[in-house]
Amino acid sequence: MGSTSAHTNEGLGRRDLVKRSAALGLVTVPAMGFLSACATGGGGGDDKKSAAPTGEVTEKNPLGVKEGAALEAFIFKGGLGDQYAKDAEADYKATYKADVKHTGTQEIGPKLTPRFAGGTPPDVIDNSGANHLDMNRLSSQGQLQDLAALLDAASLDDPAKKIRDVIHPSTLEKGKHGDTFDVLYYAFTIYGTWYSQKLLDDKGWAYPKSFDEMLKLCAEIKKDGIAPWTYPGKYPYYVHFNLFAQIAKIGGMPAWIEIDNLEPNAWTKSDAVRQVVEFYEELAAKKYFLEGSQGLTHIQSQTAWTKNRAAFIPNGSWLENEAAPTTPKDFGMAVGALFDGSGDKMPNGSLRGEPSEPYIVAAKGKNPRGGMELLRIMLSKKHAQNFATKVKSLTCVMDATTGMSLSPGLASASEKFKAAGNNLITIQLQEWYPALTDDKIGGLTGQLLTGDLKAADWIKKTQAEADKVAKDSAVTKFKRTA
Amino acid sequence: MQHGKYRFIVGFLALPLILYGMFLISPFIQAFQISMTDWSGLSGTANFVGLDNFERLWESDDFWNALRNNVYMLVVVPVVTLGLGLFFAFMLNVGGKRRKNEVVTGVSGSKVYKFVFFFPQVISVTIVAVIWFNIYNPDPNDGMLNALLGAVGLDSLQNAWLGEKSVALWCISAVMVWGHVGFYVVLFSAAMASIPRDIYEAALLDGANRFHTFFRITLPLLWDSVQTGWVYMGIIALDAFALVQIMSVGPGGPDGATDVMPLRLYQTAFRDSQFGYASAMGIAMLVVTMTFALLTMRFARRERIEF
Numbered sequence: 001m002g003s004t005s006a007h008t009n010e011g012l013g014r015r016d017l018v019k020r021s022a023a024l025g026l027v028t029v030p031a032m033g034f035l036s037a038c039a040t041g042g043g044g045g046d047d048k049k050s051a052a053p054t055g056e057v058t059e060k061n062p063l064g065v066k067e068g069a070a071l072e073a074f075i076f077k078g079g080l081g082d083q084y085a086k087d088a089e090a091d092y093k094a095t096y097k098a099d100v101k102h103t104g105t106q107e108i109g110p111k112l113t114p115r116f117a118g119g120t121p122p123d124v125i126d127n128s129g130a131n132h133l134d135m136n137r138l139s140s141q142g143q144l145q146d147l148a149a150l151l152d153a154a155s156l157d158d159p160a161k162k163i164r165d166v167i168h169p170s171t172l173e174k175g176k177h178g179d180t181f182d183v184l185y186y187a188f189t190i191y192g193t194w195y196s197q198k199l200l201d202d203k204g205w206a207y208p209k210s211f212d213e214m215l216k217l218c219a220e221i222k223k224d225g226i227a228p229w230t231y232p233g234k235y236p237y238y239v240h241f242n243l244f245a246q247i248a249k250i251g252g253m254p255a256w257i258e259i260d261n262l263e264p265n266a267w268t269k270s271d272a273v274r275q276v277v278e279f280y281e282e283l284a285a286k287k288y289f290l291e292g293s294q295g296l297t298h299i300q301s302q303t304a305w306t307k308n309r310a311a312f313i314p315n316g317s318w319l320e321n322e323a324a325p326t327t328p329k330d331f332g333m334a335v336g337a338l339f340d341g342s343g344d345k346m347p348n349g350s351l352r353g354e355p356s357e358p359y360i361v362a363a364k365g366k367n368p369r370g371g372m373e374l375l376r377i378m379l380s381k382k383h384a385q386n387f388a389t390k391v392k393s394l395t396c397v398m399d400a401t402t403g404m405s406l407s408p409g410l411a412s413a414s415e416k417f418k419a420a421g422n423n424l425i426t427i428q429l430q431e432w433y434p435a436l437t438d439d440k441i442g443g444l445t446g447q448l449l450t451g452d453l454k455a456a457d458w459i460k461k462t463q464a465e466a467d468k469v470a471k472d473s474a475v476t477k478f479k480r481t482a
Numbered sequence: 483m484q485h486g487k488y489r490f491i492v493g494f495l496a497l498p499l500i501l502y503g504m505f506l507i508s509p510f511i512q513a514f515q516i517s518m519t520d521w522s523g524l525s526g527t528a529n530f531v532g533l534d535n536f537e538r539l540w541e542s543d544d545f546w547n548a549l550r551n552n553v554y555m556l557v558v559v560p561v562v563t564l565g566l567g568l569f570f571a572f573m574l575n576v577g578g579k580r581r582k583n584e585v586v587t588g589v590s591g592s593k594v595y596k597f598v599f600f601f602p603q604v605i606s607v608t609i610v611a612v613i614w615f616n617i618y619n620p621d622p623n624d625g626m627l628n629a630l631l632g633a634v635g636l637d638s639l640q641n642a643w644l645g646e647k648s649v650a651l652w653c654i655s656a657v658m659v660w661g662h663v664g665f666y667v668v669l670f671s672a673a674m675a676s677i678p679r680d681i682y683e684a685a686l687l688d689g690a691n692r693f694h695t696f697f698r699i700t701l702p703l704l705w706d707s708v709q710t711g712w713v714y715m716g717i718i719a720l721d722a723f724a725l726v727q728i729m730s731v732g733p734g735g736p737d738g739a740t741d742v743m744p745l746r747l748y749q750t751a752f753r754d755s756q757f758g759y760a761s762a763m764g765i766a767m768l769v770v771t772m773t774f775a776l777l778t779m780r781f782a783r784r785e786r787i788e789f
Binding site: 109110113116117131133134137138141143233234235236237291292293294295296297300304434435438439442443446447450452474475 | 520522523524525527538615618619620621622624625628642643644645646647730731732733734736737738749752753754755756759
């Protein structure tokens with residue numbers, strides 16, 4: 001934008017001027033034009049698979065990594081930063097005397113799409129963030145390395161144990177496309193309603209157990225001059241972290257799985273959906289949201305919350321790390337489990353806990369073995385603890401943080417995680433159909449929370465959007481059974 | 483010396499023309515090719531699907547909604563931007579008080595104004611968008627606009643701005659105007675500087691006031707620049723990607739109120755991995771933009787005045 005080629009009239013006939021401005025028009029035709037115009041060539045070289053560098057398989061090197069073979073890592077640099085990955089790379093470097101090329105970025109998708117299409121992807125990718133790569137497509141096109149070899153490799157801490165024995169079962173489940181395990185979700189995110197323990201203690205409030213208690217408490221909080229809730233209106237799907245999980249808690253997982261599978265009437269027939277959406281409608285009608293939340297970014301809403309301008313915020317456990325710069329020392333960050341409605345299928349204390357940070361290894365990369373080895377290094381206790389210290393988040397490595405002193409938010413999250421036991425809720429809808437959840441339902445949720453949309457209409461319209469996606473042949477569909 | 487003139491010119495222009503052809507014309511042509519396939523963008527395989535993508539586009543409410551928002555901007559933004567640009571340029575060059583020995587002058591301090599107006603042009607559009615996003619922040623303490631309104635007692639005008647369906651698009655349009663006015667002030671100033679002073683002198687002797695001077699002399703003599711500016715500004719209004727991408731709440735605003743065509747295209751390509759469909763959108767945008775440019779050229783034609 002902002003071309004500065006001034007057109008003066010001197011010595012320019014009008015026809016020339018017209019021609020020039022037309023040319024100028026051509027050049028500045030919305031700059032997006034070129035995005036749709038990368039050549040499609042180069043990919044599809046399945047047959048000319050260069051032999052990946054292989055080293056000798058030993059006890060110390062179960063994956064047969066070749067010494068000195070270079071490795072390239074592309075790490076999402078968002079709320080968790082990328083230092084933890086650099087630390088693991090440093091160990092790889094020292095062990096295999098190889099160069100590791102590291103790129104930390106927020107634009108994984110736009111940067112790597114052309115490289116996958118061109119057949120030259122990097123070896124290891126942390127495919128996270130708003131602009132991530134479409135893993136379903138990558139998987140169905142044979143671009144993802146099958147990680148079975150990694151699961152069967154010995155753990156760094158204990159040669160008697162395989163990797164598959166030390167990571168959380170839900171990680172094994174979630175990383176599958178069909179029967180192939182090709183995505184390693186390295187972190188573990190706990191979703192819920194976040195609050196300041198100090199604020200609640202100071203005011204003598206208790207974290208509510210049910211919707212009714214919550215509404216009662218909101219009235220009290222509002223009287224006190226604090227807004228009960230805030231949310232990032234710029235990204236309304238943050239509200240879904242709780243809203244979807246709450247539906248699953250009240251209606252039970254089988255009913256939610258129908259929603260994930262885009263079954264007809266899955267939304268409209270469910271009483272749990274009605275209860276939850278009406279709860280949010282009531283919050284909006286009683287003005288329990290911080291004024292102006294509908295225009296805030298996630299950072300802005302989190303800051304309003306750390307300043308105690310609002311008591312509760314729907315979020316995930318990366319929050320502690322992301323909000324660290326504005327969090328007061330004695331804030332006492334804590335997360336609460338889901339609320340009871342009526343006729344719940346799951347007990348109080350149920351929690352949404354999801355494997356997160358999807359790491360993939362490119363099947364057509366230069367050094368897939370090295371890629372898997374880097375993940376094996378990251379799955380050691382040393383690096384899982386490093387991750388917990390550096391970014392205040394849990395990993396999929398079970399019991400890695402036992403005996404460590406944890407930051408308040410992480411301590412609260414792991415305590416709730418332990419307490420939830422098997423009552424863990426996983427949601428696939430956003431993973432599978434982001435256009436549906438983030439744009440369509442997100443837009444509806446935004447209106448629901450400003451009071452522009454009634455609960456009944458939200459449910460009707462959400463069902464209609466889900467049906468649209470179910471009918472759209474251009475969207476790859478997925479099914480889950482558990 | 484006409485002998486071999488063309489060979490000479492072509493010889494000199496060959497390299498740039500080859501580059502232009504390779505990096506601009508050929509992707510354009512490829513976009514047509516890609517739009518007829520179901521290419522995902524992630525691998526080298528693509529199937530020919532004929533005009534399916536265009537059929538989907540025709541039936542897509544989202545795209546029509548985005549196009550509608552672009553057209554709203556196209557109708558409003560250039561008029562306001564060029565209008566303000568003309569007004570400021572006139573005030574800076576011709577609108578001042580009469581002084582000794584000068585037929586026409588600008589208002590006092592016009593040099594400073596010129597610099598200030600041009601300033602947004604110098605900052606990258608990304609930074610402009612981030613700055614304004616924070617100005618529009620609805621929080622009455624953190625958001626500059628709402629804080630200002632509160633400070634002068636206009637609390638009733640406080641608003642969620644970008645989060646408010648009815649005004650979000652106009653908030654973004656206002657930033658677009660703010661960011662481009664300076665360029666047109668400079669452009670029109672340069673054009674006004676080339677208008678002979680004696681024309682103004684004659685008009686003043688005939689008793690013309692500022693208003694008449696502007697509409698009877700300045701504007702007709704600037705028409706070529708205005709027309710060019712119009713096409714250029716119109717294309718910017720049909721794009722608006724960077725501003726919308728950064729400033730919209732949710733992708734595409736509350737209830738799609740600030741969605742624009744390039745944002746649809748971007749989401750379709752990079753989030754939904756449907757490059758074929760996205761290319762079809764790109765072509766639809768090309769058609770819209772070209773139609774606009776041609777219509778403007780056709781209907782804004784006027785008799786050229788030589789001076």
